[in-house]
Amino acid sequence: xCAKRIDSxxxxxxxxxxxxxxxxxxxxxLIAIGVILQYVDSIIGGRIGxxxxxxxxxLNVFSPLIVFFIAISRALIGGLVGGGVMSxxxxxxxxxxxxxxxxxxxxxxxxxxxxxxxxGATAHNLGQIILACALLKSYTPxxxxxxxxxxxAITGAIVGYLGEVLYKRCQKYF
Numbered sequence: 050x051c052a053k054r055i056d057s058x059x060x061x062x063x064x065x066x067x068x069x070x071x072x073x074x075x076x077x078x079l080i081a082i083g084v085i086l087q088y089v090d091s092i093i094g095g096r097i098g099x100x101x102x103x104x105x106x107x108l109n110v111f112s113p114l115i116v117f118f119i120a121i122s123r124a125l126i127g128g129l130v131g132g133g134v135m136s137x138x139x140x141x142x143x144x145x146x147x148x149x150x151x152x153x154x155x156x157x158x159x160x161x162x163x164x165x166x167x168x169g170a171t172a173h174n175l176g177q178i179i180l181a182c183a184l185l186k187s188y189t190p191x192x193x194x195x196x197x198x199x200x201x202a203i204t205g206a207i208v209g210y211l212g213e214v215l216y217k218r219c220q221k222y223f
Contacts, residue, residue, distance in 0.1 A: 075223055076115060079103045080122045087127030087140070097204040100127060101169055104148055105162060105212025110223045113152050120144040139177050146176030156213070166209020170201035 083103035090099050100123060107116045124144040128137025150172035156162050174197040181190040 072111075076111070076119060079107055079119050080126070083119070083123030084127045084130065087123065088131050091131035091136075097200075098170055098173060098208055099211070101147060101166070101173065101208050102212045102215055104144070104151060104169065105156075105165060105209060106216045106219065108151055108155055108165070109216050109220075116152060117145075117148055120148045139180055142180040143173035143176040146179075147173040161209070162213035162216075163206045163209035166207070166212060167202055167205035170205030170208060171198060174198070174201050 080103075083100045086102065087100035090096050103123060104116065104120050107119045111119070121141055121144060124140035125137050128134075128140035147169040151165050151169045154160050154165060154168055156165050160168075174194065178190050178194050178197070182188055
């Protein structure tokens with residue numbers, strides 16, 4: 050990313066697009082927080098998906114393209130730091146599924162942050178199961194999916210709630 054210049058309005062021109070410096074800093078901070086949360090999640094064990102808190106915050110602030118950028122960057126860096134290439138592959142695949150679903154059902158009067166968290170966690174698990182099936186050339190991993198649905202409901206609700214709290218507390222900075 051070669052920035053050509055910063056103008057008087059604190060905007061950087063990158064490949065013909067003008068982005069606010071403040072926006073770039075917010076994106077970078079969200080990616081960094083997501084990587085840290087993903088690493089903490091891997092240390093705790095069980096992988097409850099606390100890094101998806103970052104995706105929930107980003108949903109409310111940025112365009113879909115930037116939300117995907119944040120999710121993929123976080124998943125790639127966090128996966129490589131926390132487990133290696135295979136971990137990064139599973140993390141990216143799950144993140145793509147989760148963000149796709151979460152963008153389709155942004156928080157509104159009809160669906161809460163907790164609902165978005167549950168949908169995101171379920172989609173994340175589904176993405177990872179599909180990748181496992183593709184790599185193993187077997188449908189056997191789907192046997193594990195019913196167990197993951199129960200876990201997704203619990204952890205997704207927690208992540209959705211925490212995402213809402215973080216977004217509401219940080220909203221004035223975006």
